[in-house]
Amino acid sequence: MRTEQPKMIYLKDYQAPDYLIDETHLTFExxxxxxxxxTQLVMRRNPELDASLPPLVLDGQxxxxLAVALGDKELSAGDYQVDDNHLTVHPASASFSLDTSVRIHPETNTALEGLYKSSGMFCTQCEAxxxxxxTYYLDRPDVMSRFTTTLSADKLAYPILLSNGNPVASGPEGDDRHWATWEDPFMKPAYLFALVAGDLWCVEDKFTTMSGREVTLRIYVEPENIDKCQHAMTSLQKSMRWDExxxxxxxxxxxxxxxxVNDFNMGAxxxxxxxIFNSSAVLARAETATDAAHQRVEAIVAHEYFHNWSGNRVTCRDWFQLSLKEGFTVFRDSGFSADMNSATVKRIQDVAFLRTHQFAEDAGPMAHAVRPESFIEISNFYTLTVYEKGxxxxGMLHTLLGPQGFRKGSDLYFERHDGQAVTCDDFVKAMEDANGVDLTQFKRWYSQAGTPRLAVSEAYDAAAQTYRLTFRQSxxxxxxxxxxxxxxxxxxxGLLDSQGRGLSVRLQGEEGDVGTSRVLSVTEAEQTFTFVDVPEKPLPSLLRGFSAPVKLSFPYDRDQLMYLMQHDSDGFNRWDATQQLAVQVxxxxxxQHQAGQPLVMDPRLIRALGTVLDNPELDPAMVTELLSLPSEAYLTxxxxxxxxxxIHAAREFARKQLAxxxxxxxxxxxxxxxxxSKTTEYVAEAEHFARRALQNIALSYLMLSGRPEVLAAAQEQFANADNxxxxxxxxxxxxxxxFTAECDAALATFAEQFKDNPLVMDQWFSVQAASPLPGGLARVKALMQHPAFTLKNPNKVRALIGSFAGQNLINFHAAxxxxxxxxxDLVIQLNATNPxxxxxxxxxxTRWRKYxxxxxxxxxxxxERIRAxxxxxxxxYEVVSKSLA
Structure with a gap:
């Protein structure tokens, strides 16, 4: 049992580094x-600090x-101190070089951090x-250096040698080995270092930048995956053009x-x-990757490319500022995906995920601010709060400043801080200075944890033709x-009249026409807005586009929600009204289930969704979202x-009634x-995604009928689909x-066809793990013995274990x-290999208090058993201790 509590790290304790590293020269054998x-480090005393020469304490685990040299002097054991986490030396001058040699073992590195081996190739993951x-280093994001990297390896086993920057030299080394040197001209922190060595093939293309420079683009994969790269390459080219x-x-x-890379803890x-990408975020072909996987590849390729500016050229000063790069870049990749597909559907999907998962994080023991004040292990803070809420x-800054004001702010941010490691405050300051506004109060979004609640009440004065909305936030x-x-x-x-038309949203004291939609800025604990010249009592459409990550409550009845579904000009709010109606039902x-009563469903939900299905003018992707009932996780x-x-009984009953x-x-x-689908070639584009999505949600409802013609249709689609x-x-x-026999036959056919494709087999695992039919845990345990499963691969763990615990709530929460x-048991086992x-x-x-x-x-x-x-x-330790606090 742990006898010493890990150290808590606090934002308030941040101190600038004592020394800086101007140049980093690495040689890997x-x-x-x-x-x-x-390693050779060209170092100097931080000029922003005093002239003293404190000990140089380098991180290392x-x-x-094997050897240490300070300048020209090789140090003996008495000249330095070394322990499990640090190497300490004592510089004699303000400028100096430090040379070290170490031996490491990537071949046994199961934690997949640092340098490790995946499917026979060397690769790295250095963040955080x-x-x-x-190697021994000042491993913190505010120490930035220019890197030169030389790799030496067996030329047959590792013909491809890659690192950051541009290739500058290469050659043979004896009969069996070869070497290559890469030079990165841009300053970067150590977390952005990368190395890859392996037997890889590549797809190559070009991109001409807006200034006319030609850039070589390469995607490296294992030979058997060379035919699955074109979608990622196209996505990269689209991303580069969009960012320009x-x-x-x-x-x-x-x-x-x-x-x-097959073995990777993150997405990319x-x-x-x-x-360096998880292979699941690169490889996509119609026969082996779903539409969702194609969209995920496009989004992740864009996200990582966009980091070149929002994360690399301008990076974060310390890990408390992680959302500086991640929140901003998620916003950028969401905008890209919205432009490539349906903006409304993209917003719906983002918000559904946020409400279900990030709101739960805000309400749990691991709740933290977008910029947390403390942590024990930074890896635990790569969270939905930092990314999605960030x-x-x-996005709220974009809403408040408008597209042009936001672009002015981002331009100033990149210009002002290029080549620097900065903070969330620096980002907001650029937005302030570019637009001449005060965002002091707005910065509370970075420092206060939790999901705000916004309760709204209304009052209409027919004689004065005024309409008041009062907002109470907590x-x-x-x-x-x-x-x-x-x-x-x-x-x-916006405000809707009885004909579904938008009314003027002019506030008391304003002059002129202000249109039929606007943004109210709620800044007080209680705040009232009075609208004038309102000829009839309106129905408010609130939080359009989900303009703030809050829980909003307004006393809509079911008829009003149906009205908003039919008439709201905002597509997101039409979907949200459907969700609210479904939640009430x-x-x-x-x-009724809890009271032991027969289940009787409000027919208004059936009528509403029937109207949606009958409307051929609606985007099929939007129809799919409207037909998707709130998940069991969201209802929880x-x-x-x-x-x-x-919850499970009610939702399944509702699905059957709708079917x-x-x-x-x-x-x-x-x-x-x-x-x-039968007569059209597969295309990875939004219109085709939408058609298949509607087709597939219809099939999932139809199968609930148990009719033989639906079974036949499902079997036909399974056997003949080209995607x-x-x-x-x-x-x-x-x-x-x-239909047990038909299910078993399909599972066996699928596994035999795709047994040599790890990513497709992950989907096979996930489908079975998520099934709510009885015996879920027994199925999962049996699947863990399948030759395609291994606990050593994070994708396998997520596909089987994650799908069971995260999606199959009725089985996971067995009484x-x-x-x-x-x-x-699984956590205890994985703790020793991949923390x-x-x-x-x-x-x-961690959500035990919810039940x-x-x-x-x-x-x-x-x-408590895990803790002991x-x-x-x-x-x-951090997650368990906070969960039990």
């Missing part, structure tokens, strides 16, 4: 059973130190603090490279000029703070005490879209159906606690 790393596992047109940002090196990494904060207590100061909450809104069903999130069985009542229309839409989107959906509906014991992946599997257990007392006791007991299990990594 790569061997199958070890690697030698020779799991390094075998992996570089210290490669929307943000004025041009790429700066002669070459841009992506490498696909933006290392300067050499992005993006929403940037924010629940979080582990760091009980009392919260008012936020700046931009509320995009589902909560009524949950109450909005419950005071989540009743797992009641039976709308069968004819669903069948017609399915057949029409499937007919097009993974349709094939996998057909498999999923069979897996979740009562006997078996699901909880299973996850706890990052172990800590991420803990999330379902009934019996489940609370079972979940808490498993957390032995020497915990700091990753797991």
């Amino acid at each position: 790569l061997h199958d059973d070890h690697t030698l790393v020779h 799991a390094l075998e130190l 603090e992996g570089f210290r596992k490669i 047109e929307v943000y004025g940002r041009e790429y700066d090196l002669d070459i841009f490279m992506i490498v696909a 990494m933006e290392n300067k000029g050499l992005n 993006s929403e904060v940037v 924010c629940p207590a979080t582990p760091d703070k009980v009392d919260k100061l008012p936020f700046v909450i931009p509320v995009a809104m 589902l909560q009524e069903l949950i109450g 999130e909005i419950s005071e005490v989540a009743d797992v069985e009641a 039976d009542s709308l069968f004819d229309t669903l069948w017609q839409r399915y057949q029409a879209n499937r007919g097009v 993974m989107t349709e094939r996998l959906t057909a498999l999923a509906v069979l897996v979740n159906s009562p 006997d606690g078996s699901g909880y014991r299973f996850i706890a 990052q992946i172990a800590s991420r599997q803990l999330a379902p257990l 009934d007392s019996a489940r609370q006791a079972l979940m808490k007991a498993e957390l 299990s032995g020497e915990l990594s700091s990753d797991v």
Whole structure:
């Protein structure tokens, strides 16, 4: 058991580095059973500090130190101090060079941090603090250096040798080895360092920048995947052009490279000029990747490319500022995806994910501000709050300043801080200075945790023709703070009359025409806005486009929600009205189930969705989103005490009622879209994505009928689909159906066809793990014995274990606690091999306070068992200790 509590790190304790590193020269001798790393650092005393020469303390973990030299002097053991985490030397002058040689073992590195091996290739993951596992260094983002890297390896086993920047030299080394040197002309922190060596093939293309420079583009993959790269290459070229047109940002090196890696803890990494990707975020072809996977590849390629400016050229001063680069870049990649596909549908999907998962994080023991005040293990703070909520904060700036004002602010930010490591405050200051505004209060979004609540009430004065909206904002207590100061909450809104038309939204005291939509800035705990010249009592459309990440409440009745569904000019709010109506209906069903009453569903939801299905003018992607009921995870999130069985029963009952009542229309839409699919070649574009999405949600509803013609349709789609989107959906509906023999046959056929494709087999695992049919845990345990599964690969863990715990709530939350014991056992096992992946599997257990007392006791007991299990990594220790606090 841990005897010493890991150290808490605080933002308030930040101090500038004592020394800076102007040049970093690295030489890697790569061997199958070890690697030698020779490092020369050209250093100087930080000129912003005093002239004294304190000890130089370098970070280092799991390094075998072979030699140290300070300047021309090789140091003996008495000249330096070394322990498990640091090397300390004593400079004699303000400018000096430090040389070290270390031995490391990438071949046994199961944590996948630093330098490690994946499928026989060497690769790196240095963010956040992996570089210290490669060599002794000042491993912090505010120490930026120019890197020159030389790699030496066996030329047959590792013919491709890559690092950051531009290639400058290469050659043979004896009979069996070769070497290559790369030089990065741009200053960067160590977390952006990258190295790859392996037997790789590449797809190459070109891109001509807006200034006329030609950039070489390469995507490196293992030979068997060379036919799955074109979509990623096209996405990269689109990203480069979009960033020039929307943000004025041009790429700066002669070459841009992506490498696909099978074993990777994250989605991808933006290392300067050499992005290393999880293979799932690169490889995409119609036969092996779904439409969602194609869109994910496009978005992640864009995200990592956009980091070249928002993260690399301008980086974060310390890890508390992580959202400076991640929140901003998520906002940028969301804008790109919106432009490439349907902007409304993209916004709907982003908000549905945020409300279900990030809001839950805000309400749990790991809640933290977008810029946290403290952490034990930085890897635990690569969170939805930093990324998705951080993006929403940037989005609110865009809403408040307008597109032109925001662009002025981003231009100033990049110009002012190019080549620097800065803070969230610096980003906001650029927005202030570019637009002449005061954003002091707005910055509370960075420092206060939790999801604000915005309660809205109305009052109409027919005689005066005035309409008042009163907003009351509050924010629940979080582990760091009980009392919260008012936020700046931009509320995009409009007013609808009885004919569905937009009314003027002119406020008292304003002159002239202000249009039918506007943004209100709610800055006080209670604030009233009075609209004038309102000829009838309107119906307000509030928080259009989800203009702020808050929980808004307004006393809409079901008829009003149906009216907004039909008439609101804002596509997002039409969807949101549908969701609110569905939530009200589902909560009524949950109450009936809890009371032991027969379930009776409000027919208004059926009529509303029937109207949606009958409307051929609606975008099929929008129809799909409107037909998607709130998930069990979201219903859990909005419950005071989540009743797992009641939520599942109510939602399944509602799905069956919709399927039976709308069968004819669903069948017609399915057949029409499937007919097009049979005669149309697969295209990875928005219009085709939308058609297949509607076809597939229709099939998932239709299968609930149990009719033989639907079974036949699912079997036909499974057997004859020319793309993974349709094939996998057909498999999923069979897996979740009562047709056991047909399901087993399809699973066996799928596994035999794709047994040699790891990413497709991940989807096979996920479909079965997520099935809510009885026996879920037994299925998962059996699948863990399948030859295609291994706990060593993060993608496998996410596909099987993550899908079970995160999507299959009715089985994971079995009343006997078996699901909880299973996850706890897994965390204890993974803690010793891959702490990052172990800590991420803990999330379902951290929400133990959300459930009934019996489940609370079972979940808490498993957390306590993990805590007492032995020497915990700091990753797991932090999550467990905060969850039990």
